[in-house]
Amino acid sequence: MPGAVATDTQDSTPAARQRDRYFDTLRALALIRVVTYHTFGWAWAGMLFPSMGVMFALAGTLMAKSLERPALTVVRSRLRRLLPPFWFWGAFVVVAMLIHDWMPGWQIVYWIVPLGDPPGNAWGEQAWEILWYLRTYLWFVLLSPLLLRLFRLAPVPVLALSLAPIVVLTFAWSAPDNRFGAALWDLSTYLFCWILGFAHRDGVLQRLKPAAVVALSLAAIGYGGWYALTHQADAGTYDLDEIPLAQAFWSAGYVMLLMWAKARFRIDFAGLTRFKRLDRIVTVFNARAVTIYLWHEIALILAVPLIDRFWDVPAFETYLPLDSQWFMYGIGWLLIAGFVLLCGWVEDVAARKKPRLLP
Numbered sequence: 001m002p003g004a005v006a007t008d009t010q011d012s013t014p015a016a017r018q019r020d021r022y023f024d025t026l027r028a029l030a031l032i033r034v035v036t037y038h039t040f041g042w043a044w045a046g047m048l049f050p051s052m053g054v055m056f057a058l059a060g061t062l063m064a065k066s067l068e069r070p071a072l073t074v075v076r077s078r079l080r081r082l083l084p085p086f087w088f089w090g091a092f093v094v095v096a097m098l099i100h101d102w103m104p105g106w107q108i109v110y111w112i113v114p115l116g117d118p119p120g121n122a123w124g125e126q127a128w129e130i131l132w133y134l135r136t137y138l139w140f141v142l143l144s145p146l147l148l149r150l151f152r153l154a155p156v157p158v159l160a161l162s163l164a165p166i167v168v169l170t171f172a173w174s175a176p177d178n179r180f181g182a183a184l185w186d187l188s189t190y191l192f193c194w195i196l197g198f199a200h201r202d203g204v205l206q207r208l209k210p211a212a213v214v215a216l217s218l219a220a221i222g223y224g225g226w227y228a229l230t231h232q233a234d235a236g237t238y239d240l241d242e243i244p245l246a247q248a249f250w251s252a253g254y255v256m257l258l259m260w261a262k263a264r265f266r267i268d269f270a271g272l273t274r275f276k277r278l279d280r281i282v283t284v285f286n287a288r289a290v291t292i293y294l295w296h297e298i299a300l301i302l303a304v305p306l307i308d309r310f311w312d313v314p315a316f317e318t319y320l321p322l323d324s325q326w327f328m329y330g331i332g333w334l335l336i337a338g339f340v341l342l343c344g345w346v347e348d349v350a351a352r353k354k355p356r357l358l359p
Helices: 021-040 051-066 071-099 106-111 122-153 155-161 164-171 179-201 210-230 244-265 270-274 276-287 289-310 314-319 325-343 345-350
Strands: none
Touching: 021 051, 021 244, 021 270, 021 276, 021 289, 021 325, 051 071, 051 122, 051 179, 051 244, 071 106, 071 122, 071 289, 071 325, 071 345, 122 155, 122 179, 122 289, 155 179, 164 179, 164 244, 179 244, 210 244, 270 276, 276 289, 289 325, 289 345
16 A cells, blocks of 8 residues: 655645645545444445555556556565565564464564465454455555556456456355465455556546446446345355455446546546645545554554543543444544554655654
């Protein structure tokens, strides 16, 4: 999840002029939806806004733009920006699990480069279970030079066929129940969204007929929703996160509409800069995206014992809604803000920028 830096007001520098506030806003909304989902567990949240599909599409667009430079340079740059924040966060999680009777084997190498799911114990599961996103993102980065070359040979057919792997895994061949299989499922689920980012960058979406885009997008959303609702018995829920095929098609249709609308109507949300506080929030979310994603679960974990201490204060017990999930949600965001201030500078160091409390 690349963290992009922007200024809090309209700036005259070339870097600031290149910021696309539409994409920045989508990324901020995606992070807010992730934290909200992990707080309340609403099954419908993924249908309201498929945050992971949005994030992979945005990352695919940035990757296609970056690959105008030599591929090896781009891949190294992406790894440099991703891994140090991951190592910094992982050091705390690993030490905490070691203190709580965890003894790792050779698989601890995945805590260095997460090409597979890093190991851990049940005590730390809520913290490390989110790492599937970093693992999937890392594989997409490594595969992007090849994927982009294939896409440019036949853009529309490759985009359409990028849904084939998840169909095969669902109906024809089941991936092994191991790290390789887990990675294959996630790559297949979000492959369309990643390549959709290529399509946006290369102007493919803008050249497609509006009626065809809208019809195909709605058909994909309809099929994904229908599959989720008709397979609740298998998954125990209609939550898209638990039903990869439904997630793939719903995200494909939803994100295609977002990206096509951006290209078709040239939406840039440039007016956001007139609202300085809101623009500042969007800036911070983008510049600290990796920090927010990595630390948000720990913030939500810490919110629980912190609120438990509030019950010991009579005034808090009387006047604060201590048993409300919304109160925990608010405390969680305060703790996330604290982690952004304390740990966000690692993203600056990884990007070879001067460390700052806030961008």
